[in-house]
Amino acid sequence: MDTLRVGVIGAGANTRLRHIPGFQEIEGVSVEVVCNRSESSSRSVAEAFGIERIAKTWQEVVEDPEIDAICIGTWPYLHAPITIAALEAGKHVLTEARMAMNAAEAEEMLAASKAHPDLVAQIVPSPFTLKWDKTIAKILEAEELGTLREVRFQKSLGLNVDANAALNWRQDKELSGNNTLMLGIYYEVVKRWLKADPKRLLANGSVFTKERRVPNGSSKPIEIPETITTIAEYDSGLRLVGQMSGVELGASTDEYVIAGSKGSLRMDLRVGKLFKTLLGSKEDVVNPLPEDMADWRVEADFVESIRSGKPVTLTNFEDGLAYMRFTDAAIESLAKDSAWVEL
Structure with a gap:
């Protein structure tokens, strides 16, 4: 097979840590x-990884006839325009999560991918539970576990504690859109397990630091919640409770719980263990069988889908749209003052 030639747009931390080495x-x-x-940061990345060429604009990469596939590592504000342009130019696309700024952009991306079914369109999956x-x-x-009653996820991190800290891209609505902390990425995992979406949702959250400094010395109002709690309901009666906090210091909470009429599963991502408790029994560690364990293979999956036509599962644009609709x-x-919203 001819060499698959990849162009990288946006070389942030995950692109340098995972994508470029993974492809190479x-x-x-x-x-x-x-x-x-x-140009200077592009050149620095090129020199670090032995990449022969740099481009001044993302459009140059998309329009380059020598490129077969595009890896997008930018912030969410460019995911939709680059993806759509790349697909229209006949390029396969791997885009970093979060999928887009909002569900409307995600719908446009999905429509573009359906218009070019011969091209692979993939989103970097939520990796935390792959094992x-x-x-x-x-x-x-x-x-x-019997009849499922409630699923819960909880994640705390101190991104927003310091009121004197400058604005970061995750809080900048112009760069991140409706994406809020890690809400969409954690919901993606729930969707992966349940293979269903809730029928309605309500949310409550707060912004404590109303403005933050930006590089030009001025300040910018904060619209993205610094902490948010969501409650969602499924047709079956199952509840989904999610809490994302950016205002906690100290020991971080990072877990999923699936509760049913006969028992519960608890995934503690801090210690990297899965626990199961059944009625009448104590909590036990569940060790996955070797053949059931998975790890990061995003770049390999992307290339395999291009070469063999294998359908994308982690993560396809349909599932990406689902978590953008949830967000x-x-x-x-x-x-709407924490009113129920239909999904």
Whole structure:
């Protein structure tokens, strides 16, 4: 097979840590060109990874006839325009999460991918539970927990504690859109396990630091919640409770719980363990079978889908749209004083 030639647009931390090395490890794949936010940063990345060319604009990479696939590592504000342009130019697309600024952009991306079914369109998946996903799916399919009653996820991190800290891209609505902390990425995992979306949602959240400094010395109002709690309901009566806090210091909370009529699963991402408790039994560690364990292979999956036509599962644009709709619904509920919003 001819060499698959990749162009990289946006070389942030995850692109440098995962995507570029991941592609360079695959036989028959070449990272040909990189475009970062400035010429100097593009050149720095190119020199660090032995990439021969740099581009001054993302459009140059998309329009380059020597490029077969685009890896997008920018902030969310460019995901939709680059994805759509790349697909229209006949390029395969791997875009960093979060999928887009909002569900409307995600819908446009999905429509573009459907208009070019011969091209692979993939989103970088939420990676935190990959090791245990198959094990959890087997437990749910076997109905070991009985009738599911509630699913909960909770994540705390101190991104927004310091009121004197400058504005970061995750709080900048012009760069991040409706994406709020890690809400969409954590919901993506729930969707992966349950294979269903809730029917309605309400959200409550707060912004404590109303303005933050920007590089030009002025300040910018903060619209994205610094902490948010969501409650969603499914047709079956199952509840989903999610809490994202950016205002906690100290020991971080990072877990999922699936509660049913016969038992519960608890995934503690701080210690990297899955626990199961059944009625009449104590909590036990669940160790996945070797054949059920998965790890990061985003770049390899992307290349395999291009070469073999294997459907994208982690993560396809349909699932990306689902988590963007969930995120949008949370923002809409907040704007309506925590009213229920239909999904």
